[in-house]
Amino acid sequence: MSAPAHPASPDASPDASPDRVAFRPNWTARAGWALLAVYAVYAATQLGFSPSRFAGGLAHGQQFLARMFPPNFSRWELIQSGILESLQIAVIATVVGIAVALPIGFLAARNLMPPWVTWPTRILIALCRSFHPIIVAILFVKAIGFGALAGVMALIVASVGFIAKLFAEAIEEISLKQVEAVRATGAGFLSTLIMGVQPQVLPRFIGFATYQLDSNLRNSTMVGIVGGGGIGATLFTAYQRFDFDVVLAILIVIVALIMVAEIVSGWARKVFQ
Numbered sequence: 001m002s003a004p005a006h007p008a009s010p011d012a013s014p015d016a017s018p019d020r021v022a023f024r025p026n027w028t029a030r031a032g033w034a035l036l037a038v039y040a041v042y043a044a045t046q047l048g049f050s051p052s053r054f055a056g057g058l059a060h061g062q063q064f065l066a067r068m069f070p071p072n073f074s075r076w077e078l079i080q081s082g083i084l085e086s087l088q089i090a091v092i093a094t095v096v097g098i099a100v101a102l103p104i105g106f107l108a109a110r111n112l113m114p115p116w117v118t119w120p121t122r123i124l125i126a127l128c129r130s131f132h133p134i135i136v137a138i139l140f141v142k143a144i145g146f147g148a149l150a151g152v153m154a155l156i157v158a159s160v161g162f163i164a165k166l167f168a169e170a171i172e173e174i175s176l177k178q179v180e181a182v183r184a185t186g187a188g189f190l191s192t193l194i195m196g197v198q199p200q201v202l203p204r205f206i207g208f209a210t211y212q213l214d215s216n217l218r219n220s221t222m223v224g225i226v227g228g229g230g231i232g233a234t235l236f237t238a239y240q241r242f243d244f245d246v247v248l249a250i251l252i253v254i255v256a257l258i259m260v261a262e263i264v265s266g267w268a269r270k271v272f273q
Contacts, residue, residue: 064244068245069248071252082234086217086224086232086257087220087257089155090220093154093155093158094159094209094216096159097159097216098212100159100160101159105168106167106197111174111176133154133155133222133223134154134225136154136158146227146228147228148230150229151223151224151228151230155216162208163208167201170201178200179196210265214258214261217258218258220232224236235250235251
């Protein structure tokens with residue numbers, strides 16, 4: 001009688017073959033990264049980057065920073081008026097932008113609307129997101145003149161492009177079971193949106209809105225540089241006058257404003273969650 005066969009040892013399994021390795025090198029990915037590195041070096045040479053230019057820039061930057069200290073708050077009234085105008089621009093643009101973006105976001109949701117509605121709406125959203133707020137602000141400054149109105153209009157366009165896109169994506173990720181349950185009660189379309197869709201997207205929408213307010217506060221300083229009103233105009237004037245100590249004072253106030261806005265945004269998210 002022959003002896004019973006012993007079970008095969010783990011070393012004899014095909015997975016333990018010396019030809020198999022835990023992590024095979026991905027030569028395609030490595031070649032792609034190598035080509036990207038070569039192109040980055042080539043692009044740097046085409047744009048005039050050089051070690052001597054970088055070293056000279058560090059020396060000029062040191063002199064520039066030395067002229068900024070200590071900050072000069074002697075023009076506090078001018079800084080205060082500019083900050084208040086930037087705050088007003090950001091708040092108005094955010095409120096109006098949200099009011100316009102809400103229906104656009106609903107119309108762009110592909111799980112609620114037919115394609116002949118969603119595609120034109122998504123093209124509109126893409127157009128609003130295609131250009132930086134500064135470019136849009138330049139267009140409005142040329143159209144309606146210098147002042148806060150041009151800045152407000154530019155930030156409204158930016159707000160619509162951002163909030164409508166994210167709001168539509170949030171609606172597309174909801175559970176349709178709750179929507180179908182509301183429809184089964186005989187509710188109309190508007191009631192279905194309020195009772196079936198709105199509770200599922202409200203926390204994320206609050207996050208989108210607070211982030212957009214922060215973004216508009218930052219962008220309100222940039223649109224002012226091109227004539228859109230706010231503290232940006234004051235900052236640009238200080239640069240032109242070489243009042244770098246006043247520039248530092250304005251930058252400190254802007255940073256403080258953004259930090260306060262971040263605290264308020266966090267408090268608002270906690271309240272509505």
